[in-house]
Amino acid sequence: MKFYLILFLSLTSLVVLAQSPNIIDYTAKVHWGFRPLPDRKVDVVVIHSTYSLGKNPFDVAGVLEQFRQYGVSSHYLIDRDGEIYRLVPEDDEAFHAGKSVLPETGRKNLNATSIGIELMNTPTIAPDQRQYTALVELIKSIKQRYPIHYIVGHSDIAPKRKSDPWDFNWKKFWQMMSA
Ligand SMILES: [Zn+2]
Secondary structure (H helix, E strand, O other), X not given: OHHHHHXXXXXXXXXXXXXXXXXXXXXXXXXXOEEOOOOOOOXXXXXXXXXXXXXXXXXXXXXXXXXHHHOOOOOEEEOOOOOEEEOOOOXXXXXXXXXXXXXXXXXXXXXXXXXXXXXXXXXXXXXXXXXXXXXHHHHHHHHHHOOOOEEEEHHHHOOOOOOOOOOOOHHHHHHHHXX
């Protein structure tokens, strides 16, 4: 009986592990761009694009330095290899959306109710396949923790100010999400 219980628990944790993407925790490094917001209700995921203005547009440290200078951050950053960095705990409000409105409902200040994910790509270099894979894995795991009703791009919620995520293939994204 004990053996079967242990076997069952091991199999269960294996399944959970298989579903959770590998995440590199950078929350100890990022001490700007967020604030605690107890009991916040998350039901939105916002997808962004970002890159470093330095020599290498895909330098994680360069992007973080820019975020620090502007006092902004997202919860997650996905680099070109599809590595996922956690910058801000999901419980906290991260400053990634700015002035924003959810078109479906007219709700404002979406930082309070969203999780922000940055893809490293530029207006002329589309996201890598590995980034799509990581993004979909990450959002599927977020959906296990929060009742996500809206997955939007930054340009959907701030159309006059923002055009990211750049060169993002929404059709491919939704196909991967439903697979
Ligand atoms: Zn953005």
